Amino acid sequence: MSEELQDMNVREKQEVARGQAENTSDRPLFVPVVDIWETDRGLMLVADMPGVAPGDLSVDLSENTLTVSGRLTPSPEGRKSLIREYEEGGFYRQFSLAENIDQQGITAALKDGVLTLELPRAAPAQPRKIEIRTEN
Numbered sequence: 663m664s665e666e667l668q669d670m671n672v673r674e675k676q677e678v679a680r681g682q683a684e685n686t687s688d689r690p691l692f693v694p695v696v697d698i699w700e701t702d703r704g705l706m707l708v709a710d711m712p713g714v715a716p717g718d719l720s721v722d723l724s725e726n727t728l729t730v731s732g733r734l735t736p737s738p739e740g741r742k743s744l745i746r747e748y749e750e751g752g753f754y755r756q757f758s759l760a761e762n763i764d765q766q767g768i769t770a771a772l773k774d775g776v777l778t779l780e781l782p783r784a785a786p787a788q789p790r791k792i793e794i795r796t797e798n
Contacts, residue, residue, distance in 0.1 A: 690751040694730065704763065704782040709755070712775040721770045721779065728757045728768070730777065 699706040709730060711719065719732040733752040759765065764784040771778050 690749060692749075692751055692753045693755055694753045696755065704780065707757070707777075707779040707781065709777040709779075710775065711753075711772065711777045714753075714772070714775065714777075716772050719772060719777065721777075723759075723765060723768065726759045726761075726765075728759055728779070728781075730755045730757075730779075 694709045694711065696707060696709045699708070711732075713734050714732055715735065718735060720730070722729045722731075731752070731754045734750050759781070762783050764782045767780075767782040769780045
């Protein structure tokens with residue numbers, strides 16, 4: 663398959679299988695589609711979030727695990743759906759971070775329904791002179 667055709671294959675969002683965690687909502691929970699790119703500074707993670715408001719989106723970091731979660735709220739009042747291909751509900755995805763990621767330097771931006779996370783590489787340890795203390 664040529665690279666051009668691979669780029670054209672769009673993967674649909676997938677619903678999270680029930681039973682992995684207890685769910686207290688009757689709305690579906692989805693796994694958002696994500697691309698991860700390597701850059702000269704580190705990694706760039708790009709996720710589709712159409713219709714998601716910044717206040718309904720959460721990006722959390724704990725114990726080397728990056729979690730993206732949130733919800734797509736219902737359509738505004740007064741609108742009648744003619745075609746619904748993007749179902750309302752929550753979304754959830756986790757990523758285990760490599761040791762060479764600078765966790766303090768991670769940034770997130772949401773623009774035009776696309777979440778972009780920058781995951782910079784940690785700077786390699788620099789050679790240095792270690793001072794020797796004398797103890798009395």
